[in-house]
Amino acid sequence: MAAMTAPILHTRGLSRSFGGVRAVDDVDFQLEEGEIRAIIGPNGAGKTTFVSLICGRIASDAGEVSLEGQDISRLPAHKRVRLGLGYTFQITSIFPNLTLLENVALAVQSQARSSSILNLSSRRLNDGAHEALARVGLGERSGELAGNLAYGHQRLLEVAMGIALKPRVLILDEPTQGLSESETLGFITLIRQIAERTTILLIEHNMDVVMALAERITVMDQGRILAEGTPAAIRANTDVQRAYLGEQP
Numbered sequence: 433m434a435a436m437t438a439p440i441l442h443t444r445g446l447s448r449s450f451g452g453v454r455a456v457d458d459v460d461f462q463l464e465e466g467e468i469r470a471i472i473g474p475n476g477a478g479k480t481t482f483v484s485l486i487c488g489r490i491a492s493d494a495g496e497v498s499l500e501g502q503d504i505s506r507l508p509a510h511k512r513v514r515l516g517l518g519y520t521f522q523i524t525s526i527f528p529n530l531t532l533l534e535n536v537a538l539a540v541q542s543q544a545r546s547s548s549i550l551n552l553s554s555r556r557l558n559d560g561a562h563e564a565l566a567r568v569g570l571g572e573r574s575g576e577l578a579g580n581l582a583y584g585h586q587r588l589l590e591v592a593m594g595i596a597l598k599p600r601v602l603i604l605d606e607p608t609q610g611l612s613e614s615e616t617l618g619f620i621t622l623i624r625q626i627a628e629r630t631t632i633l634l635i636e637h638n639m640d641v642v643m644a645l646a647e648r649i650t651v652m653d654q655g656r657i658l659a660e661g662t663p664a665a666i667r668a669n670t671d672v673q674r675a676y677l678g679e680q681p
């Protein structure tokens with residue numbers, strides 16, 4: 433089916449196996465600019481592997497990834513970040529002995545390394561880091577050590593690291609995992625705010641979060657896309673109910 437505009441991100445035939453397991457199997461996927469998309473699916477469906485292939489954190493066996501029409505399949509992860517692909521992953525990547533500000537500045541700097549485009553002065557670097565921290569509600573705490581933050585706030589810090597480079601597409605892998613109910617509600621509000629400027633691709637197990645945020649849902653199962661559609665359509669899809677909704681973790 434033809435889309436109204438070219439997708440901001442798309443994959444074609446994307447595949448990756450581990451031994452005999454086809455973790456991601458020939459996946460064609462399109463993400464439209466400005467949307468909030470959730471990827472759901474049972475444990476082991478291939479969700480994390482799929483977004484890792486998009487980000488370049490792991491190499492694909494076959495297939496293509498394009499961002500804004502540009503084939504980025506052969507680029508290393510840091511170059512994809514520079515082109516506008518931001519992400520935060522389940523595994524925490526913060527440095528506990530650095531301040532919040534230093535963590536965000538470091539995230540920006542590590543991507544800017546050896547890039548003439550991003551030859552940032554330390555003041556601009558700090559301003560950008562401060563802005564990102566303020567957007568996630570941690571602006572007042574920028575001088576504190578990251579290791580002293582409660583778990584939920586560490587997740588927010590990771591989001592600040594993800595948005596500091598002002599990505600065009602932000603990928604979040606299970607961002608609400610381990611958050612309290614009230615932190616999760618705050619997170620939903622934050623994602624809505626970020627989505628005003630950024631296209632969001634979200635792996636999420638919490639169906640309340642998915643239903644509150646996603647405009648469209650992609651369901652993965654056994655390395656493939658099982659279904660795609662609006663929350664209402666996905667809820668009504670019997671294949672999905674069998675594969676996933678009926679057996680929530």
Ligand SMILES: Nc1ncnc2c1ncn2[C@@H]1O[C@H](COP(=O)(O)OP(=O)(O)OP(=O)(O)O)[C@@H](O)[C@H]1O
Nearest residue numbers: 450453454455473474475476477478479480481482
């Ligand atoms: N580094 C790896 N080495 C070997 N097998 C892997 C590796 N990473 C993923 N797999 C396998 O690939 C399949 C897909 O895993 P993946 O983590 O992408 O699924 P997922 O949908 O993100 O699962 P979850 O919801 O539990 O995070 C699983 O069978 C998993 O065991």
